[in-house]
Amino acid sequence: MAGLRFVAGNSAAVALAAATAKTVLQINAPANQRVKVQRIGIFFDGASTTAIPVFIRLVVATTAGTNTALTLNKIVSSDSETIQTTAGENASAEPTKTTLLDEWYLHPQQGGDFTLAMGQEFWCLGGQRLALECTAPAVVNVRAKIFCEE
Numbered sequence: 001m002a003g004l005r006f007v008a009g010n011s012a013a014v015a016l017a018a019a020t021a022k023t024v025l026q027i028n029a030p031a032n033q034r035v036k037v038q039r040i041g042i043f044f045d046g047a048s049t050t051a052i053p054v055f056i057r058l059v060v061a062t063t064a065g066t067n068t069a070l071t072l073n074k075i076v077s078s079d080s081e082t083i084q085t086t087a088g089e090n091a092s093a094e095p096t097k098t099t100l101l102d103e104w105y106l107h108p109q110q111g112g113d114f115t116l117a118m119g120q121e122f123w124c125l126g127g128q129r130l131a132l133e134c135t136a137p138a139v140v141n142v143r144a145k146i147f148c149e150e
Contacts, residue, residue: 005038005075008087009145011068013045016054016136023091025144026067026131029124030084037122037130039115039147044140046108052137053105057097058122061129064088065095075147084150085124095131108140124148 014024024042029035042056067088074083101122106112116122124130132144 004079004081004083004150005147006072006083006085006150007075007145007147008070008072010089010143011070013141013143014090016134016140016142018136018138021094021133021135023065023067023094023131023133024089024142025146026061026065026088026091026095026129027124027146027148028064028086028088028129029126032126033084033150034126035085035124036149037116037124037146038149039113040132041111041113041145042106042132042134043111043143044106044108046140049109051108053107054134054136054140054142056104056106057133058101058103059097059131059133060099060101061095061097061131063096064129065091066093067091085148095129097131097133101130108136108138
């Protein structure tokens with residue numbers, strides 16, 4: 001692991017349809033190279049104080065689905081190495097998801113930023129995909145980010 005840190009973040013808000021699971025962000029590790037997930041942020045723009053919370057899952061995806069390509073940004077822009085990981089956002093065709101890594105409920109008027117403790121980070125193994133999926137009871141927009149290290 002070279003210590004090349006980067007972030008995958010939505011380029012625009014992703015609209016969630018009521019009661020429909022939607023992959024809002026996905027990272028794709030390069031073949032034979034692990035990616036360490038260090039921090040996850042997810043934020044909604046809901047207006048109702050009485051809205052039901054959004055269900056969020058971090059899962060392993062066994063297929064890519066169809067996502068909009070996403071440009072990854074280096075945390076230290078002067079790092080000379082090239083990011084090998086790829087990412088996608090706002091799936092128009094959902095990937096197949098298998099292993100649940102974690103799940104949360106968040107109120108649609110707020111968000112959460114989860115920094116994972118050293119030694120407790122999630123790993124995206126070489127050639128594997130991790131997807132951040134949201135299911136909202138009512139229409140709401142979401143923006144997400146995943147901080148990683150190669």
